[in-house]
Amino acid sequence: MTYKTDHNFALQLDQEDSLSRFRESFHIPKHKDGTDSIYLCGNSLGLQPRQTKDFLNKELEDWANLGVEGHFHAKHPWMPYHEFLTETTAQIVGAKPHEVVIMNTLTTNLHLMMVSFYQPKGNRTKILIEGDAFPSDRYAVASQIKFHGGDPETDLITWQPRPSDHTPSFEDLEVILKNQGDEIALVMIGAVNYYTGQLFELKKIADLCHSYGIMVGYDCAHGAGNVDLQLHDSGADFAVWCTYKYMNAGPGSLGGCFVHERHADNADLPRFTGWWGHNKDTRFKMRDDFEPMRGAEGWQLSNPPILSMVAIRASLDLFAQAGFENLREKSIKMTNYLEFLLQELDGDRISIITPSDSKDRGCQLSLAVKNADRSLFDAITAKGVIADWREPDVIRIAPVPLYNNFEDCWRFVDVLKSEL
Template structure:
């Protein structure tokens, strides 16, 4: 752990020592009105564009222009198997085996596809447990699954709530809920890193607890993939899904990822929606053959992959593959620890960090509650060249991303926040 110090000199010295500092140059950094780099702290909402993204996408556009349909086989990166290398790189990012990961669809669509297979309600075991402050899309998705199966979406939804006066969820409360309602809960679906508080849950602990009570366990890893060491395989989770446009820098609304544990890889009788891209690759183009299920996560694909979107995520995954999650999380803890240190120098009567203090229980995001603040505070930060994220009623979310944020970024962020608060 670094011995943090006040003053700009400390930040500059840490940036000189940072072995990942040069990776910042691989990304486009938005400019402020004076032409200077913005302090970009919203990689938890939309990651920055790698400079190589344009050339990766242009390569596919060029191959499409010159080869037409033959690009499936003769493009520089043949389209037919394009998604396979992405799966291998993505598996390293989320701590899984290649057979367990596929890049496809979008996040909420993937959650629905997973629930088609893994949410198997009965008359007595049909409820779905989520954290009370889950990302709204997750709540909407599970409510619609309850309705689809003929259940009341309010009575069938079980919420893991934080205690009164607290923001963070407590595992003892989860244990208590499962002790009393476990026999009625068919599925546990938790956001691996809570979008609002930044709390990184213990996936293995939750999975073991859920399995103990006979529940299927899945995770929404939107705020975890590329941010923390998810170790999905070792967690034992049945499934997980995530978007790639946040920490994985694939572009707005881009393609998503999906994990299915290998113990389900060869289970062909799992209920699922199918399409021709989940059919045996060797006979896929014979067209008239009966359906033959692909093993592993690939067996949940429906359609041929969108190559232009995949080119964008490939550009980012190549950087992740070069750096590795171990180095990224090591820098992340130092950078966010420095951010926390500087924030603690501010008036505690005005701001309060609601993200866990333990670095192992959070990623790079810190959520800052500002007393008596409204969105005008966020607007002033934006005018000062800080791109952050506002969440009602009074929370600013900031995420110093280790691939492109610096200690100097963090220093100036806190200085500008301090000046605005003192006005």
């Protein structure tokens, strides 16, 4: 498609957008002048679906009217509630239903997965992560290394970009594994890097690592609901994600786990256990020895917080209506349009560090600001742009296909242009 820079072209794209109606399904924060803000921060916190309040009120009514009987007699019974989220979640992340479960929070799930899939033995003690991994991932893997008696100074390997690049290359990963593959027990990569927005080649990485006998896990916090992860086909051993970013489930909401089906029936895998992961047919007999449920459900610990799951269900309902393939198609088109507008700006103060090829990114574009001191970010914020500043010099922009439109992209660049 040939893009144009004028406002009318953005309006035309919105008129042609078959998903434009979903914008009305969300609360758009208001700027101080009463207009809709230019909300481009779904990579940090997704907007609230309008129906979330109704979904929550229904559960509050059932709790008030039924008490404990709501576990069995609520309109959506609480006992199997997590199962109401499984099918759509599996479709979004590209997994089989028994490979996914919603539970706990992101870093908690990462630790639970590493209990099972990081087993340092002999010379194979190291963990590899990308060089600019999200800090919580780095803290988590370093603490696991220490817990097993290792030293992060020697046992934590980082896959770094070359000096002239912003993103690491697969060829450099091949070199690392060729030299140290027999020392690495786990590769744990952020599927989409939080800082640059780079989408890694998940299957290619997993195949390479498995050829060296290395377990593979992905943090999909910036991938779930954003890109086509295809976790099952990737062959990854596990993956984790949150639901408060692109999946619009509210601040601090529950996370998700993927465990590949080849591990579904392996009761001998080490794991931390709790009663909600036990065979649900005998769970309430109480005195039976632990018998894990098949698949990802077998890693559950406690009965889930229903009110948090309600917000997830409200959002997943919209994903199911829109269709994830349709959302991804719009995301690519909208992000390409935003990239075009940014490249048309005069001057060299802004540069895009996110890969330009749509197969190598999601909807986030990371803008490096020359001579950055936050003043540009603060100026666009004052003009109604809700974006995201990351030290030392990056503004992250994420047009989300469920509620952003092409005019949002145009308005953002128009504000940016005026402040530049």
